[in-house]
Amino acid sequence: MRIGELARLTGVSERMLRYYEHEGLLSPKRTDSGYRDYGSEEVDAAQRIRMLSAAGLKISSIRLLLPCVLGKKPVFHPCVQARALLRDEVEKLDTRLRELSETRKVVARLLNAVDTNETLPL
Known part of the structure; x- marks a missing residue:
């Protein structure tokens, strides 16, 4: 899905989604023509980021917490x-x-x- 659809699904503005990508919180795939292509993982991540941000957490804290709340098991947990x-x-x-x-x-x-x-x- 494109960024506009992700924004509508998650309630996160396109501008904030780009910011989250810039901060390394989202990593959408790119189409051959360079458009961002978001999937279900990014929907989940954007919703979790929004929740953590609404709780008053800073981006640096969200970056640390996001793998934990998504249930991912990175190499360094x-x-x-x-x-x-x-x-x-x-x-x-x-x-x-x-x-x-x-x-x-x-x-x-x-x-x-x-x-x-x-x-x-x-």
Whole structure:
């Protein structure tokens, strides 16, 4: 299939699919005339990349995780490294959640003060 069809199937823009290829995340075959020719492997990979990206992972992390989530077994199996990366990501998310919780408390106190015409707490 051509890039437009892959974009429609996966919800990933053509521009992002080209970027993923540039970053080595997708490797479509080429027709004799040079057009990209995507197959079912690229559909699966593009969907997984989209999911990992939506989870907030950077391209470098996705590059490491992609073989693991696709079930491929490369010569050097990176899934051991992926565990450490994922643990780090969970720790970062936990920190962000704590920070957001504190921020929410401050904003809620301010809203309460505004609603009740109280002096704004500092």
